[in-house]
Amino acid sequence: xxxxxxxLTEHLDEFGGGLWVTLRLVMGAFVIAIVxxxxxxxxRIAPSVWLRRLGGIYVESFRxxxxxxxxxxxxxxxxxxxxxxxxxxxxIGALGLYTAAxxxxxxxxxxxxxxxxxxxxxxxxxxxxxxxxxxxxLPQAFRTVIPxxxxxxxAMIKNSAIIGVSLIAxxxxxxxxxxxxxxxxxTEEAFLWAAVGYLxxxxxxxxxxxxxxxxxxxxx
Amino acid sequence: MxxxxxxxxxxxxxxxxxxxxxxxxDDDDKSSGSSTTAPARTFEAGTTMKKLQDAGTITIGVKxxxxxxxxxxxxxxxxxxxxxxxxxxIADELGVKAKFVEALSDNxxxxxxxxxxxxxxxxxxxxxxxxxxIDFSDxxxxxxxxxxxxxxxxxxxxxDDLAGKKVCTALGSTYEATLKKQAPKATVRPVDGYSDCLExxxxxxxxxxxxxxxxxxxxxxxxxxxxLVGDKLTTEPYGAGIKEGDTEFLAFVNEVxxxxxxxxxxxxxxxxxxxxxxxxxxxxxxxxxxEALDLST
Amino acid sequence: xxxxxxxxxxxVPGATYGGPIEDRTTGAPLVELRGVHKAFGDNxxxxxxxxxxxxxxxxxxxxxxxxxxxxxxxxxNGLEEVNSGSVLFEGAPVDPGSKAIRLMRADxxxxxQQFNLFPHKSVLDNIVLAPVKVKGIEPDVARARARELxxxxxxxxxxxxxxxxxxxGQQQRVAIARALAMDPKLMLFVEPxxxxxxxMIREVLDVMRELARGGMTMAVVTHEMGFAREVCxxxxxxxxxxxxxxxxxxEFFKAAKSPRAREFVDKIIHH
Numbered sequence: 001x002x003x004x005x006x007x008l009t010e011h012l013d014e015f016g017g018g019l020w021v022t023l024r025l026v027m028g029a030f031v032i033a034i035v036x037x038x039x040x041x042x043x044r045i046a047p048s049v050w051l052r053r054l055g056g057i058y059v060e061s062f063r064x065x066x067x068x069x070x071x072x073x074x075x076x077x078x079x080x081x082x083x084x085x086x087x088x089x090x091x092i093g094a095l096g097l098y099t100a101a102x103x104x105x106x107x108x109x110x111x112x113x114x115x116x117x118x119x120x121x122x123x124x125x126x127x128x129x130x131x132x133x134x135x136x137x138l139p140q141a142f143r144t145v146i147p148x149x150x151x152x153x154x155a156m157i158k159n160s161a162i163i164g165v166s167l168i169a170x171x172x173x174x175x176x177x178x179x180x181x182x183x184x185x186x187t188e189e190a191f192l193w194a195a196v197g198y199l200x201x202x203x204x205x206x207x208x209x210x211x212x213x214x215x216x217x218x219x220x
Numbered sequence: 221m222x223x224x225x226x227x228x229x230x231x232x233x234x235x236x237x238x239x240x241x242x243x244x245x246d247d248d249d250k251s252s253g254s255s256t257t258a259p260a261r262t263f264e265a266g267t268t269m270k271k272l273q274d275a276g277t278i279t280i281g282v283k284x285x286x287x288x289x290x291x292x293x294x295x296x297x298x299x300x301x302x303x304x305x306x307x308x309x310i311a312d313e314l315g316v317k318a319k320f321v322e323a324l325s326d327n328x329x330x331x332x333x334x335x336x337x338x339x340x341x342x343x344x345x346x347x348x349x350x351x352x353x354i355d356f357s358d359x360x361x362x363x364x365x366x367x368x369x370x371x372x373x374x375x376x377x378x379x380d381d382l383a384g385k386k387v388c389t390a391l392g393s394t395y396e397a398t399l400k401k402q403a404p405k406a407t408v409r410p411v412d413g414y415s416d417c418l419e420x421x422x423x424x425x426x427x428x429x430x431x432x433x434x435x436x437x438x439x440x441x442x443x444x445x446x447x448l449v450g451d452k453l454t455t456e457p458y459g460a461g462i463k464e465g466d467t468e469f470l471a472f473v474n475e476v477x478x479x480x481x482x483x484x485x486x487x488x489x490x491x492x493x494x495x496x497x498x499x500x501x502x503x504x505x506x507x508x509x510x511e512a513l514d515l516s517t
Numbered sequence: 518x519x520x521x522x523x524x525x526x527x528x529v530p531g532a533t534y535g536g537p538i539e540d541r542t543t544g545a546p547l548v549e550l551r552g553v554h555k556a557f558g559d560n561x562x563x564x565x566x567x568x569x570x571x572x573x574x575x576x577x578x579x580x581x582x583x584x585x586x587x588x589x590x591x592x593x594n595g596l597e598e599v600n601s602g603s604v605l606f607e608g609a610p611v612d613p614g615s616k617a618i619r620l621m622r623a624d625x626x627x628x629x630q631q632f633n634l635f636p637h638k639s640v641l642d643n644i645v646l647a648p649v650k651v652k653g654i655e656p657d658v659a660r661a662r663a664r665e666l667x668x669x670x671x672x673x674x675x676x677x678x679x680x681x682x683x684x685x686g687q688q689q690r691v692a693i694a695r696a697l698a699m700d701p702k703l704m705l706f707v708e709p710x711x712x713x714x715x716x717m718i719r720e721v722l723d724v725m726r727e728l729a730r731g732g733m734t735m736a737v738v739t740h741e742m743g744f745a746r747e748v749c750x751x752x753x754x755x756x757x758x759x760x761x762x763x764x765x766x767x768e769f770f771k772a773a774k775s776p777r778a779r780e781f782v783d784k785i786i787h788h
Contacts, residue, residue, distance in 0.1 A: 126623030
């Protein structure tokens with residue numbers, strides 16, 4: 001047991017640094033995923049066929065390309081094309097845009113889960129379509145999608161581990177554990193602490209979503 | 221652990237790239253050469269040699285992306301290189317099939333410890349630290365640590381110029397420590413393998429790459445806009461890795477290597493994989509394991 | 518408190534609900550449908566409908582299921598667009614694509630079969646939302662008015678409850694209060710009791726009866742013929758998208774002229 005804790009205490013810098021890198025990655029990617037996901041969801045339900053198609057193309061391309069390929073394209077690909085993109089921008093951007101496709105789909109289904117009667121009730125009170133979307137449909141859609149959004153966020157946190165493996169090679173939790181492992185040859189210990197690091201973040205996210213769920217989810 | 225290796229060729233060959241991921245991910249490569257016709261030697265029951273003969277296969281961990289030593293030939297799908305020749309020599313002596321699996325710098329020692337591989341021949345430098353975990357054969361090749369840069373970059377002429385620069389090396393290689401010591405102000409980017417370093421130096425993410433000269437030479441063969449700079453940083457004697465404490469097997473491997481060096485196969489293999497490109501002649505190393513270990517302390 | 522029926526529902530006198538109970542049908546028509554045609558694909562729902570509703574009048578639209586009753590009400594506030602003919606509200610055309618439609622809808626309350634309360638808002642906020650956001654009424658004023666209306670429909674204690682915690686009858690009464698909060702000139706009821714358990718139907722009908730007595734102009738699609746006979750000024754009988762017959766309830770129930778209406782009345786009386 002003490003060997004287990006020795007690995008942690010002797011490499012606290014690496015593990016702590018890795019935790020911080022992963023945290024920054026997932027927080028940045030989360031913001032992008034929610035913002036872009038909402039915009040794409042709006043495109044997917046837009047009155048214009050072309051806008052809907054545009055949203056569809058986004059979702060299909062980002063969902064159907066493996067994250068590792070996206071990360072490589074976002075970093076090595078863009079750099080080869082002459083865009084001097086940095087590790088952080090490429091990592092957060094690719095993970096965020098990838099996750100946004102899932103967020104958009106969940107939001108879209110959330111919008112469809114809002115009954116037609118809600119829209120008609122709102123219109124019959126004199127609200128415009130835009131007001132109806134903003135005050136009646138979207139708030140309800142967001143509330144119904146809190147649980148699936150939580151699952152997407154957990155998946156995103158775990159997916160972030162690929163960033164350290166890819167060419168972007170940021171020293172996130174997993175990468176830091178691998179550095180410690182390469183240095184100490186203590187494989188089991190290093191990866192166990194990596195697992196603990198990811199658990200810290202995923203459990204925190206789970207608790208946050210449970211809180212939102214209790215607070216906002218509406219029973220019908 | 222992940223073994224996904226993806227090598228950026230161009231965005232246009234995405235599909236090909238995906239095939240490469242799968243192909244490199246689980247390699248079932250058949251033996252790259254046939255067994256010798258000579259009758260196999262017999263070994264005492266209980267020895268690793270006997271167990272391997274009973275199994276009919278020896279699993280050897282090599283690099284798949286380090287051209288002169290271990291590279292998966294994209295055309296044939298076979299793994300080939302100097303390390304592979306040595307591994308084949310061991311298999312031939314046992315009269316068994318050689319199965320080559322990819323061993324990265326950071327997973328090769330775990331592979332050995334958990335029995336995934338029987339021997340590691342993956343450009344592994346003999347160090348006292350690693351010697352705590354596994355056993356090393358006598359040095360079979362002595363490389364030198366060098367720095368690789370772009371020819372167009374004249375700001376780096378040696379190790380002292382690496383301060384403030386980004387330097388790539390393989391995760392789990394000796395160069396992480398070497399760079400920390402000799403160029404403490406450099407930013408080290410440890411990646412999964414040297415092909416990643418090649419990509420990063422080509423796309424401008426890093427300024428230099430530090431590793432063994434033979435590996436870097438392989439990269440210059442692929443891309444002649446790169447060059448070696450500065451003096452040698454380190455001496456890197458390569459040894460085969462064997463599970464800790466298996467003295468009989470270690471003695472056997474050392475015996476195979478000694479013959480390999482003395483009967484001309486070493487020189488032939490060297491010429492084929494290294495010499496013809498560098499135009500440099502070399503003799504088989506005479507360094508002992510003890511000398512190699514002393515170098516690292 | 519229990520939500521039982523039989524309580525007296527008192528509306529604020531003299532306010533927005535029109536004149537005295539007698540002689541309340543006065544003046545020009547508030548709503549007029551002229552030659553209205555409506556089809557969903559090949560399915561023709563309304564054929565050549567002419568109908569007018571006078572200010573202060575309460576009409577019940579009756580007829581077999583699927584006869585186009587609900588669609589007709591939905592054309593009045595522009596939730597459905599007519600294929601041909603015209604719908605006029607206060608003399609102006611009802612056009613779902615126009616900008617004027619919002620002002621018209623603000624003046625036309627609608628109560629749905631499925632209540633359609635906003636589940637993410639409290640009862641009070643359901644009632645206050647439109648007056649504040651659509652009509653620009655001060656939130657405090659709107660809240661005070663909302664509490665009055667909740668008093669009127671008999672559930673003042675539910676102001677802060679969530680719609681999900683209310684019974685169906687209570688939800689429908691909140692829905693009526695929500696519509697009334699806009700001070701509408703016309704109330705449309707689309708099968709307001711069809712989704713309710715029998716014991717809750719009465720509490721909703723009581724509220725509607727008081728509303729009619731208060732002089733509210735209303736058009737009600739319902740199968741509650743007792744309510745029709747007792748409360749409304751006129752019954753409009755529709756079958757297969759056509760107005761077959763219309764007239765005062767006594768006449769309709771005692772001596773319907775058309776065979777289809779007589780058949781309909783017979784069925785109701787014998788069941």
